[in-house]
Amino acid sequence: MKLSMSRFVLVFLLSSFSVIELSACTCSQRSACASIARASDIFLGTAASEESQSDGSFIVHFDIKESFQGKAENKDDVISVAPGECGTTRFQVGAEYLVFAGRTSEGQMAVGPCNPSLPAELAAADLRYLRRQTNGDKSKTWLYGLVARLPSSEQESKHGFVPLAGTKVEISGPYGKIEMLAGADGTFETEDLPPGSYSVEPHFPDTLMKRSLQVHLGPIGCADALLVTFWNGRISGQAIAPNGQPVSLTDVTLLAVGQPRGEGIAERTDEEGRFRFEGLAPGNYKIGLMDFDGLPSKNRPFPPLFYPDATEPGTAAVIELRPGQEFDQANFKIHSFGPRMIRVEALWPDKRPAVHAEVYVEYEQSYCWKRGCVQNSYYETDQNGRTSFSAYGEGRVRIYATTDSNSKEPWISDFQELDLRALPFSVTVVISGPDHYDRP
Numbered sequence: 001m002k003l004s005m006s007r008f009v010l011v012f013l014l015s016s017f018s019v020i021e022l023s024a025c026t027c028s029q030r031s032a033c034a035s036i037a038r039a040s041d042i043f044l045g046t047a048a049s050e051e052s053q054s055d056g057s058f059i060v061h062f063d064i065k066e067s068f069q070g071k072a073e074n075k076d077d078v079i080s081v082a083p084g085e086c087g088t089t090r091f092q093v094g095a096e097y098l099v100f101a102g103r104t105s106e107g108q109m110a111v112g113p114c115n116p117s118l119p120a121e122l123a124a125a126d127l128r129y130l131r132r133q134t135n136g137d138k139s140k141t142w143l144y145g146l147v148a149r150l151p152s153s154e155q156e157s158k159h160g161f162v163p164l165a166g167t168k169v170e171i172s173g174p175y176g177k178i179e180m181l182a183g184a185d186g187t188f189e190t191e192d193l194p195p196g197s198y199s200v201e202p203h204f205p206d207t208l209m210k211r212s213l214q215v216h217l218g219p220i221g222c223a224d225a226l227l228v229t230f231w232n233g234r235i236s237g238q239a240i241a242p243n244g245q246p247v248s249l250t251d252v253t254l255l256a257v258g259q260p261r262g263e264g265i266a267e268r269t270d271e272e273g274r275f276r277f278e279g280l281a282p283g284n285y286k287i288g289l290m291d292f293d294g295l296p297s298k299n300r301p302f303p304p305l306f307y308p309d310a311t312e313p314g315t316a317a318v319i320e321l322r323p324g325q326e327f328d329q330a331n332f333k334i335h336s337f338g339p340r341m342i343r344v345e346a347l348w349p350d351k352r353p354a355v356h357a358e359v360y361v362e363y364e365q366s367y368c369w370k371r372g373c374v375q376n377s378y379y380e381t382d383q384n385g386r387t388s389f390s391a392y393g394e395g396r397v398r399i400y401a402t403t404d405s406n407s408k409e410p411w412i413s414d415f416q417e418l419d420l421r422a423l424p425f426s427v428t429v430v431i432s433g434p435d436h437y438d439r440p
Contacts, residue, residue, distance in 0.1 A: 032098070032126035033144070033222040035116040039100040041070025041109050042130065044120065047091045060091050062099070068130045070101070072109065096120035098127060121160030122146065125187040125224065141217045143171065144189035145225030147182045147202045152231055152281040152323070161228065163187075164202070173198040193217055200225040207324020208232050209279050233280030233321045237307070237330030239273045239289055246273030247300055247334070253291045253367070257284040257318060261367045266292060282323040286316045289332055291367050295377040296392045302337045303393035304366040309333040311393060312365050339390035342425040346385045346401040346413060353385025354431050357403040357413075361389075364396040394421050401429050409434050 036042065045062040052058055064072055091097060099117045101109040111117060118126065125146045132142075147169065148161040156162055163186025171178050174196040182188045182202070194217075201212040209232045215223035235254065239247035252275045255264035269275045287307040296302060306316035307330055319327055346354035358378040362369050379387045381401070391397055397420060401413040413429035 032129050033224040035100050040103045041072045041101040042068040043072045044098050046096045047093050050093055098123035124185045139191040141193050142191045142222045146186050147227045148186045150230045168203040170201050171198055195219045202227050230279055231281050231323050234278050234326040235330050236276040236328045239332040242336040248273055251292050253288040255286050282321055285319045302334050304363050337392035340420050342391050343388045345428045346381050347430050354403050355383055357381045357401040359387055359401045362398040391420055
């Protein structure tokens with residue numbers, strides 16, 4: 001084993017570059033086992049500092065702790081990295097990484113797309129394998145891996161991934177199965193297995209998401225299994241309309257308290273109005289029904305709602321979810337809302353009817369209010385440019401229309417806001433120009 005504390009440099013390039021050894025990579029093989037033959041240089045080091053370049057790239061300086069392959073410890077080399085490409089590690093200053101590098105046509109060390117470099121806390125099994133190889137291990141085959149959980153709190157994030165020590169791991173193959181326990185660092189290993197395909201499955205409790213992998217061992221070689229799981233918090237419920245019918249095929253959104261609206265998780269109810277969210281971190285959540293997409297109808301005679309029966313997100317109930325907990329009583333209590341008929345006429349600037357125009361409605365309490373969501377639900381005008389529909393609730397709605405024009409670009413009308421407490425409702429919108437709605 002080679003030890004060094006020398007410095008060298010990595011460069012993050014936004015432009016393309018010629019890379020030897022890195023051009024053929026498989027993003028699914030992010031491990032020492034799969035990558036040692038392709039990498040020209042392998043080392044363990046800490047990203048000490050970075051410099052931003054005028055071309056949009058970064059220069060990151062590494063302190064090298066261990067070198068397993070190549071000559072990275074002998075001189076300062078430049079490593080080119082293409083951020084955002086398949087499998088590329090985004091190095092963070094102060095963090096420790098197991099880095100695999102190839103070489104550019106100019107001889108510079110390079111880390112590019114599909115690169116298997118890993119944060120050190122995920123590389124315990126890879127490091128053990130590399131150290132065994134460096135020390136002359138003669139095993140013909142070796143299967144190793146790691147079981148860990150993603151951090152679910154700011155405190156856990158400071159320490160990286162959480163190793164799941166003591167987890168039973170079952171390895172099944174053509175010659176039966178073996179079981180072993182993960183060590184204190186979450187790693188497991190076995191050697192000299194017969195060649196063939198193997199299933200690797202950790203025995204996680206129900207509070208964690210299930211994981212398994214298929215790996216293949218050649219006559220002489222290795223295989224790895226990186227099994228990272230997460231809390232399996234679950235929230236489920238049902239939405240039944242006031243007429244007793246299930247609210248089927250309707251969007252349901254789950255939002256962590258404090259999370260910006262629009263960044264939550266979306267599901268759809270099934271034919272029985274049931275919905276389910278899985279793989280949730282512990283925390284506090286709110287649920288919306290028709291918050292993002294969908295319009296009231298005869299089968300959904302109500303405005304956007306929030307669990308259990310709120311018409312405003314600020315008054316919705318908060319579900320407190322413990323690690324791995326299942327909360328199966330998130331049922332919406334939907335009461336009757338009187339229908340309020342709205343008649344809309346869509347015209348061109350010369351007063352011609354806008355035939356087959358799409359009329360959209362935004363409810364004030366929904367996420368899409370003045371946000372320009374791309375909605376799948378709308379009302380279509382007839383040959384007279386008219387349509388009518390029922391709205392529900394006592395808040396405000398905003399109405400506009402879009403349609404194709406002679407220029408083949410969508411045009412949009414003005415916006416009309418209505419207070420649903422003020423009757424009657426008859427409104428005209430004028431298709432006035434190209435669609436300028438700033439949609440996310």
